[in-house]
Amino acid sequence: MSKGSHRELKLLGNAAADFSRKELAPSREENDKYPYGAFFDTVINKAYTIDFFHIILPEDAGGMGQGMAALSVVLEHICQEDSSLGGIIFTCSAAHEIMKAAGSMDVLSQITDVAENVNDFLIAFPVFNNPSEIPHLACARKDGDRYILTGSIEYMVLGNIAAKALVPAKISDDNTFSFFLVDLKDKGISISDPILSLGLHACPATDISFQDVNGILIGEENKGKDYFNAMAEKFHVAAAAMSQGIMKGAFKEALAYTKGRFQGGRQIVNWSEMKMILANMAVKIKVSEMILASATVAVDENGNGWRECAKAAAIHIQELACDLTTDGIQVLGGVGYMKDFGQEKRFRDAKHIQAILGLAPLKKIDYLENFIM
Numbered sequence: 001m002s003k004g005s006h007r008e009l010k011l012l013g014n015a016a017a018d019f020s021r022k023e024l025a026p027s028r029e030e031n032d033k034y035p036y037g038a039f040f041d042t043v044i045n046k047a048y049t050i051d052f053f054h055i056i057l058p059e060d061a062g063g064m065g066q067g068m069a070a071l072s073v074v075l076e077h078i079c080q081e082d083s084s085l086g087g088i089i090f091t092c093s094a095a096h097e098i099m100k101a102a103g104s105m106d107v108l109s110q111i112t113d114v115a116e117n118v119n120d121f122l123i124a125f126p127v128f129n130n131p132s133e134i135p136h137l138a139c140a141r142k143d144g145d146r147y148i149l150t151g152s153i154e155y156m157v158l159g160n161i162a163a164k165a166l167v168p169a170k171i172s173d174d175n176t177f178s179f180f181l182v183d184l185k186d187k188g189i190s191i192s193d194p195i196l197s198l199g200l201h202a203c204p205a206t207d208i209s210f211q212d213v214n215g216i217l218i219g220e221e222n223k224g225k226d227y228f229n230a231m232a233e234k235f236h237v238a239a240a241a242m243s244q245g246i247m248k249g250a251f252k253e254a255l256a257y258t259k260g261r262f263q264g265g266r267q268i269v270n271w272s273e274m275k276m277i278l279a280n281m282a283v284k285i286k287v288s289e290m291i292l293a294s295a296t297v298a299v300d301e302n303g304n305g306w307r308e309c310a311k312a313a314a315i316h317i318q319e320l321a322c323d324l325t326t327d328g329i330q331v332l333g334g335v336g337y338m339k340d341f342g343q344e345k346r347f348r349d350a351k352h353i354q355a356i357l358g359l360a361p362l363k364k365i366d367y368l369e370n371f372i373m
Contacts, residue, residue, distance in 0.1 A: 008066075009073050015050065016077035023047075024081040031082060032345055034202045035194035039161075040085075047085060048118035052078075056093055058100065061109045067300040068234050072241035072292070079245030080252070083349045086242045087203030088122075090356070091157045094235055095123035095166045098179060101230035102219025107181060111164065122162035124184065126153055128205075130232070130358030131168035131177050132225050138169040138210055140180060147171075147180060147217055149210040159184070159191055159206035167215065168224050176222035180215030188213040199345070199352030232357045233307045236314035237296045239356045243314075243321035244288045246353070250328035250346045251281045257332050257341075274331065281327050284320045291317060311367050318360065321350040 023043050024031075031040045047053065055071045057063020064070070071093060079086040099108045115121035131137060138151035149169055156165060165184055168177045184191065192207040219227055255278060258269035268274050295313035298306035325347040329336035336343045354360045 009069055012055075012066075012070055013073045013077055016052070016074040017080075019047065019050065019052075020078050020081040024078065024085060028082045028342060028345070029340055031084065031202045032339070035196060035204065039204070040202055041161075043085065044088065044161075045118050047089070048121065052089055053092055053118070053121060057096055057112065058105065061105060062112045063096075068237050069296045069300050071238050072296055075238055076241040076245040076248070079242045079349075080249035082202070083242055083246055083346075083353065084200045084202035086245065087127075087200045087353075087356075088158065090235070090238060090242065091125050091127045091203070092122050092162075093238070094127050094231055094357075095125040097231040097235065098125075098166060098227045099123075099181075099218055101227045102179065102223070104181075104218045107216060107218065119161055120163045122158050122164075123181075124156050124158040124162040124165035124208075126155055126168070127157050127357065128155055128352075128355050130362070131228060132175070133358055133362055134168075137177055138167055140169040140171050140178065140215060142171070147215045149180060149182065149213045149215045152207060152209040154207050155195065155205045156208045157203060157205045159208050160194055160204050165208065166218065167210075168228075169215070171221055174222075177224040178221050179218040179224045179227060181218055182210070182213055182215050184208075186213045197352060199348035199350070233310060234299055235357065236310040237292065237299050239353060240288075240292050240295070240310075240314040240317040242353050242356075243318045243350060244285070244292055246346050246350050247281075247285050247288060247321050247324045250325050250343060251278075251285055253342050254278060254281065254328045254331040277327050277331055281324050284324050288317045288320055308367070308370065311363065314357075315360065315363055315367065318350070318354045322347075322354065325350045 023046060027040065030037060051064060052074055054063040055066045055074060059065040075086045075090060096108060112121060138149050138153055140147045140149050149167065153167055159165060163184060165182050167180045167182055169180055170177050188211040190209040194204040194206055197205060258274055259267055261268045291313045295309045298309045328343045329347055332341055332343055335341055
């Protein structure tokens, strides 16, 4: 499949939209009860069988070999209904991309080629942290031809459902780190209960401790920052697509509610104040669409300044999503805060996604420093 043709992207988008309407929308409220409710593993398996986890995986590793435009269109449609599944796809894809950037396709292929189910295929990764910004990472020491890991990693996304994890760990005392692949069934690993997060409740994360655990070095020692940045520079647009999906879901629910709600003998959608709120939401979505389309093309075609374009797009669209989901709650009034409507979940998810690939304020500072340096 060639990368990113209009027809192929449309087919992927239609497949993701149809899947989301049938599999995610009916159980969104129930799935959001995790970790105090059941996990939607049946839905995850269905998404796996129709290759939503294989979009950017190279063809020689059993994937579709697509670019960020394809991943973004799928994530956008999925996140219109439930961004938790989007977070799971994003996390695993980001881990794959780091291994690809590190030149460890042989190790990755060994996982994807033998995976019998989605759990064997998934790779846990602390995707809401930039390891360069974390003062305390796990430590690794070399023992002959092996690497032994000790310490802990907080908020390891997919830590309780994946078979393996991609772990950032320090080998030396300087500011560098390396990536290691570990088997989460290793007897030296302790995994906490799932953590109740602000948003993306059904995209599980755990704290993980390591005690003399074998790790496979991914790429070269102390090159972890380079590999993470190579992934993040591309994946900013995918994160922006998740936020854009949330925005569209919030607007769709707000518009439907105002058309079905009557006060004073007329639909509230006809109130001038309500029209202004909805108009502002619609404008934010259109601006987001234009920014994301431009940024995604720049990334996939290696356009001039594509790295700055992708990061700026993500920062701005994620902020727009936080503003728009606030409006989405306001449109519904008091019931906008109730869990049997989707707006309060979208508000939490939008705020949570701001921290994907690192804290939002630090991403802004890093963006500025790229101009100063």
